[in-house]
Amino acid sequence: MALNPSRSAVSATCKVLRRCGSSSQSVVQRLGQPVRQLSTSASRRNEAVETTPEQEKRPRWSYTPERMKGPGFSINVVKDPSRTIWHNNEDPAKLDAMYMRLLGSKGDRMLPDEIKWLAVTHKSFDQGRRGFNTRLAYFGRLIVSLETTRHILVTPAAAEDSPIQDPFNREPFQHSALANVDKLNIKQPMDVASKEKIAKLAIDVGLPEVTRWKPRMPEHLEGSGFIAVLNTSLFAIVGAISLQHGAETAQQVVREKILRRLGA
Structure with a gap:
């Protein structure tokens, strides 16, 4: 007798499910198959975009892909229209001159054209639609940090940097493999290759004139991250050289073209 209520409840539930299934099938038969509006409209939009032979011959760095362009308007309200005006370099000869000042007489040939432009393109330029140098800079x-640390370890310590005599005449543990590690207690890589020093080197070789970016405040570049942008571009060039020519070439560039100019 105790199972009768549960059995009646199960039978009632089954009847409701049958009615729901039959009603849903009738609705599907009346309405037909569902239409995927999003995929259809996307395919039509892609089919409508056509490129001319002149557009196909353009280098990738010189234009924004048609399919990455928006509807033609922006929802952002610009408070100061004068801040939207900013001109970036589009002259390949000017870019090559910067690479030669930084890397030497044949520095403009070390990287392909697309990579040369990508290494000096910040993510703020063209909303990142032409690619940017964040991963190369990382x-x-x-x-640069590895080579700077290695330079500190192999450089002989100065006399004033010698360890202080222990007042209790205790002798610390000595080992040839650990002889240079104590130098990192006196000097860190950030002391040799600081952001300010890297930015000054970038200014000396003309990197600000060819770096493509959009400052938030054109009237106040330092407040817009000018130093960080220059560091990113210079690090990206080193990363691109390592991927293109290998670690040994990149290490040589860091030692001869960067650390030596920083006075290390």
Whole structure:
């Protein structure tokens, strides 16, 4: 007798499910198959975009892809229209001159044209639609940090940097493999290759004139991250050279073209 209520409840539930299934099938038969509006409209939009032979011959760095362009308007309200005006370099000869000042007489031949432009393109330029140098800069920053640390370890310590005599005449543990590690207690890689020093080197070789970016405040470049942008571009060049020619070439560039100019 105790199972009768549960059995009646199960039978009632089954009847409701049958009615719902039959009603849903009848609705599908009346309405027909569903239409995927989003995929259809996207395919039509892609089919409408056509490129002319002249557009196909343009280098990738010189234009924004047609399919990455928006509807022609922006929802952002510009408070100061004068801040939207900013001109970037579009002259390949000017870019090559910067690479030669930085890397030497044949520095403009070390990287392909697309990579040369990508290395000096910040993510703020053209909303990042032409590619940007963030990942190259991350890789190059690690290479510069490694070479700077190695330079500190192999450089002989100055007399004033010698360890202080222990007042209790205790002798610390000595080992040839750890002889140079204590130098990092006196000097860090950030002291040799600081952001300010890297930015000054970038200014000396003319990197600000060819770096493509959009400052938030054109009237106040330092407040818009001018130093960080220059560091990113210089590190990106090192990362691109390492990917193009290997780690040994990138390490040589860092030692001879960057650390030596920083006075290391």
